Amino acid sequence: MKNRIVKAVVFDFDGTLTHPGALNFSEIKAAVGCPPDQPVLEHIEAMADPAERDRAHRMLADFELSAAEASQPNPGAEELIRWCRKRGLRLGILTRNLRAAVMRALENFKTVGPDDFAVIISREDPHAPKPHPEGVAAAAARLGVASREVAVVGDFVFDIQAGNGAGATTVWLDHGVSAAGPAGHRFQDESDHRVTGLAEVRDLLRLYLPLPGGKFPNDLLKKYLDAFDFKDPSVIIHPGIGEDIAAVDVADEEVLILKSDPITFATDAIGQYAVLVNANDIATSGAAPRWLLTTLMFPTGTTPAGIFEVLGDLETTCRNWGITLCGGHTEITDAVTRPVVSGMLAGTVARRDLVDKGRMRPGDVVLLTKAVAVEGTSIIAREFGAALRERGMTEAELETCRGFLSRISILGEARIAAASGGVSAMHDVTEGGLSTALEELAAAGGHEIRVFVENIPIFPQTRKICELLDIAPLGLIGSGSLLITCRKDRCAPLIRALHDAEIPVTVIGEVGDPGRDIAAFHEGRPTPWPRFEADEIARLFERLK
Incomplete structure (x- = not known):
């Protein structure tokens, strides 16, 4: 829509x-000499003789008035x-x-x-x-x-x-x-x-009229759900009117991985964000994302068209990644001022393939795929385009940044890494950016992480946006970048496999001794590691929205 x-x-x-x-247009055209394949008004206006043109207009008017009467x-x-x-x-x-x-x-x-x-x-x-x-x-x-x-x-x-x-x-x-x-x-x-x-x-x-507060109308929801194609045989109870739960058969699975995350900053393509942000975290365990439940909250005055756009985005993204959208709840409420999508995703993995951050060891190499703030770059370009244009960013640059949305999945690189055999930990870069993600990885893995700051990749578009809006790329929400720690002897084959899949990857550090700290170095010399109380995008929304 x-x-x-x-x-x-x-x-x-x-x-x-x-x-x-x-109105019999064949008869009209024959009367005024208009060829059958031409529109009659344009034919009359193209007549060179004014008298002939006036006569044709009068004939057309007679036809129209006669037809109107009948x-x-x-x-x-x-x-x-x-x-x-x-x-x-x-x-x-x-x-x-x-x-x-x-x-x-x-x-x-x-x-x-x-x-x-x-x-x-x-x-x-x-x-x-x-x-x-x-x-x-x-x-x-x-x-x-x-x-x-x-x-x-x-x-x-x-x-x-x-x-x-x-x-x-x-x-x-x-x-x-x-x-x-x-x-x-x-x-x-x-x-x-x-x-x-x-x-x-x-x-x-x-579909285009504002909705009052309360649950989404059942008759509209039913029409949408009836168009869903549920092919996953493990889903026993599908979404439907009166169905408040989903039932999934997991008898053949070894480990069930669960994840929940809300999307609150994005409004454009919020459904895609909701699926991928949750799926990314599932994938860091080595699991395959399988079943998604969503709670959707929209401000009063939202139209069904706006809600169906989000639902369609959710369903399409799920289908693209082999995930089943198997239930949830949709509500219109004055408790929110913009759409909020909270997702709960479940995935499965064989116990032997589970990636546990507790396996990190000193000497493991720390890799980062793509570059920092992929998600933040896309959100800012979509939400603050006018402010960026005022500061000199071109429409072509903005369109490139909006297109970063296509890069926020890390499912591809997570699958390659999990299959490589040498991975000790994976962590998705989300709210708080790379700065917070590395701190979280160190805490979960129980080891210090040494970071080579000069190696951290930043897209030039991201750098420009951050300079124009006075925000720091290392503290900017960054789904789309995957942190991987792997054994040193397995690092080169993994990098080759990622490059073969056309996924950029950079060595940005190494795992140190047991601990929880970040030790940052710039060209071999210790340097302070930035910390952010809140994501830079939250500060931006507070300042510009």
């Missing part, structure tokens, strides 16, 4: 609000208009027809009239006709909303193209048949939504 909210609906008229077929409301049109009005949606009509034809056709409606529409734009208005988006933009302005907050409903390619061009949500009314535009142009795939009748538009619009 390219948009998440609808505040106004702009309808095509003939064939959309009125029953299709009143027209009837499309089934469901009046009910849909009343429903929209009741829910506070502002309504408009955008047509290539004469205004007089629209007004005459509305006389045949029993419960709907011109006063139900805040704006009616016809071809007499000073706007380029559909498929040009100018009419949609003009209607949105007169309705007092942004074009992206408009739903355009129509039965012809010009309606869909005009709506798409303006950035509106588009709904193609196909009347139950496939359709083609001029010159056989197929447009089924151009619209955001496709319906066979106007009764379906109401259910569609519900």
Whole structure:
């Protein structure tokens, strides 16, 4: 869904609000000499002789007025208009027809009239006709909303193209048949939504209307869950209305690994973050992430479209990594001001393959994949783009940083490391950045870690963002980077395997004697190791949001 909210609906008229077929375009085109594969308005306007052009316009007007007199409301049109009005949606009509034809056709409606529409734009208005988006933009302005907050409903390619061009949500009314535009142009795939009748538009619009506080409506949730494909035979009880738990058969597994983590900073692609941040931690144990439960909380005023976008993100990411989304809870509440997704993920691993940080030994090599603050770079580019542009960052640079989202999984490198046979510990770099992650690794492994600061890789885009916003990359949330400690004699084969998989990896230190400290060195000389009371991104949100 390219948009998440609808505040106004702009309808095509003939064939959309009125029953299709009143206007016989083949007859009209034959009368004015228009070739069958050309639109009639454009053909008339291209006539060189003004007198011939005027005569053709009069003929077209006669056809339209005659058709308007005989027209009837499309089934469901009046009910849909009343429903929209009741829910506070502002309504408009955008047509290539004469205004007089629209007004005459509305006389045949029993419960709907011109006063139900805040704006009616016809071809007499000073706007380029559909498929040009100018009419949609003009209607949105007169309705007092942004074009992206408009739903355009129509039965012809010009309606869909005009709506798409303006950035509106588009709904193609196909009347139950496939359709083609001029010159056989197929447009089924151009619209955001496709319906066979106007009764379906109401259910569609519900996706874009703000929700009150409370549980997500069961009927909407059921439609979404019914589309899920549960192929994991170990899941005995799937998500469903009235199902408050998930049941999983683990009889054949040796060790069950559990992980829970909330996503609170990101709003864009929050579902992807929720899956991968939890899956990353599961993978550091050598386990395969298997089953995900999620609790989703949205602020009041969120639309179903916004919620379905998150659910779709969760489901797609799970499917991509072989994880089953097997249950959870969704709620709209004033307890949160932005979406929060809390995930609980379970994974499995054979006991002999479990990676336990207690296996760390002095002399083990410390590796870091990719570079620091992968996740933080993506979040900041997505959440603070305007602030970065003001400070001189280009749109191309921002787009590159947003694309770091594709790098926040460490599942690939964790699988390679776990299979290498020489790994003593793995740790995902998350909140608090590399600084905190190394402290956590030292504490869990019970050994001092010596860090070679000059070796720590930082992407140039990350460095630039941190300089522009006065934050430290080593303290910035960093899912996407995996810390690995491995026996020295197994280090070179592991590095080769990671390079073969096109995963960057750098030696950044070594495991020291038993203890819990970080000993940092810069070009062989001791240097202070930075510590952060909170993640740098939390400080940024506090300062700029």
